[in-house]
Structure formats: C-alpha cells, structure tokens
Amino acid sequence: MIAFGNNLRKLRQAKKLSMEALSYEADIDLSQVFRIEKGLVNPTLSTLHAIANALGITLKDLFDY
C-alpha cells in the first residue's frame, strides 16, 4: 500500500497536480488522497479507477511500478 502510494505521488507530481486538484478531478476527498499516498488506507477499486481517470491513465498503468 505504501509502495502504491509512493508511485501515485510520483505520477501525480509528474502531471503537476496538487492533491487538491487530483481530488477534484477524481471526485475523491482531499483527505483520502492524502491517506492513499501515505499508505494509511487500503483504497477500493472504484477509488483507484477514479484516480486513474483523473490522471488520464489506465488502471493497468497505475500499477506499472
């Protein structure tokens, strides 16, 4: 989970998005984006899907790390 969070942060920053911008695009709460990147929670598939969409990538690429 922490590995995924680290990768997500990298992807997000590569797109020059703030957590808030990502949370808005993905329609996910900012606090949740933070928790996911920190590996504090165990996100659900729907959340992962929303994040991938917001980043403009596929779920497959979200896990390409």
Add this chain to the structure above:
Amino acid sequence: MIAFGNNLRKLRQAKKLSMEALSYEADIDLSQVFRIEKGLVNPTLSTLHAIANALGITLKDLFDY
C-alpha cells in the same frame, strides 16, 4: 467492477482454479471471491493484490483488459 469481475473469472479459469482454490491461495473468503467475480462488491487494493499473487501475476497484469 463487473468488467473486472469478468476478467478475473477468465484469468482464474485459464489457470484451472476453482473459486475455492483461488480463495485458499489468496487467503480470501470464497464468498468474497464470488462477489468480486460477480461485481457485487468493490474490492480493496489488498484483496486485489492477494488475488494477483494467487494467480501468479502482477497487479498490472490483473488490469490488463
């Protein structure tokens, strides 16, 4: 979620595994495997990870559909 479930079923059957065998290998309850394949639930990352491991594939490949 239903698309993922359909893909999972395909992958599981390709490995000649019963739901019970997969549930045992992944240490996930059989009822949960059923629900995931049917798209009745929104699985968590840890569950997805366990399933991928049990199938002998990466998370990335679990979403290659």
Add this chain to the structure above:
DNA sequence: TTATATTTAGGCATATATCCCTAAACTATT
C-alpha cells in the same frame, strides 16, 4: 517577513468490504 498554497493530521459518521456461516442450485463424474 507576510501572504498564499499545499500537505499533513485527526475526529466523527456512514457505507460497505470482508469474514464466517448455512444452504440451495447447478455441474460434472461415476
């Protein structure tokens, strides 16, 4: 420094993922 933006943190409430159980329905196999 001062102000602005971003990240980090945590509490509370609600929804639901997961486990554990039983049992029925369906599908081979003999």
Add this chain to the structure above:
DNA sequence: AATAGTTTAGGGATATATGCCTAAATATAA
C-alpha cells in the same frame, strides 16, 4: 440416478474506507 464438486445466495458481525470537517505544519511566492 447418485455422489461429489462448484457456484450462487444471503444473513450477521466486525473492521475500515470514505466523506466531511477543522486546523496545524510545511512549502512556495510576493
């Protein structure tokens, strides 16, 4: 047909993901 294996179904209990909130800490900009 009868037996065994597999899938489908649902109920109850528990843990936790998520949303919403406030606020502090850190980073960036002016």
